[in-house]
Amino acid sequence: MRTPPSSTAQKSPPSRSTLEDLRMPVQAKLAAAWTSFMFLYIYVDYLALYKPGFVDDILAGIVHEFDTGPTFVAIALTLMAIPILMILLSVTLPARVNRTVNLVVATLYIPVSMFNAAGEPWTYSYFYGLSIGLEVLLLAFILRSAWTWPRRTASPAPLAAGLDGDPLRGPQQA
Numbered sequence: 001m002r003t004p005p006s007s008t009a010q011k012s013p014p015s016r017s018t019l020e021d022l023r024m025p026v027q028a029k030l031a032a033a034w035t036s037f038m039f040l041y042i043y044v045d046y047l048a049l050y051k052p053g054f055v056d057d058i059l060a061g062i063v064h065e066f067d068t069g070p071t072f073v074a075i076a077l078t079l080m081a082i083p084i085l086m087i088l089l090s091v092t093l094p095a096r097v098n099r100t101v102n103l104v105v106a107t108l109y110i111p112v113s114m115f116n117a118a119g120e121p122w123t124y125s126y127f128y129g130l131s132i133g134l135e136v137l138l139l140a141f142i143l144r145s146a147w148t149w150p151r152r153t154a155s156p157a158p159l160a161a162g163l164d165g166d167p168l169r170g171p172q173q174a
Helices: 026-048 054-059 070-092 095-115 122-147
Strands: none
Touching: 026 070, 026 095, 026 122, 070 095, 095 122
């Protein structure tokens, strides 16, 4: 009859092909997701310039039926600045505030992303469907990461040590 190996037996070292999977801080995940979101956000606007007539409309002072006056430019800058700032805020804000801000901003940007397709011709449905789909997936990732932010479990206070290095005991423990 064979005896099972003891729990103290040497285990074979892990294979050299095994990759180490380190846990990434939530703040880094959020900053990376906001950075990816910004690349998509900017490139969708950039690639829209290739649509026939789009540049002519811009030169005429119109973008998506809106006049390109100071109000339009200020709103456009605000819509770009918020996700840009979220990259920085995701790595600098305290955890509780960080979580709340990410949940609020990502939730508000889902309809903003979807608005980009309003009034567009069906010939560009794949372009806008893909771009909006990817943006919403990134926003969903941000929402999930912020919502499931790991919580620290309260650990019992360490015992104070006496002069001899032994833990101090309370009267009931003596």
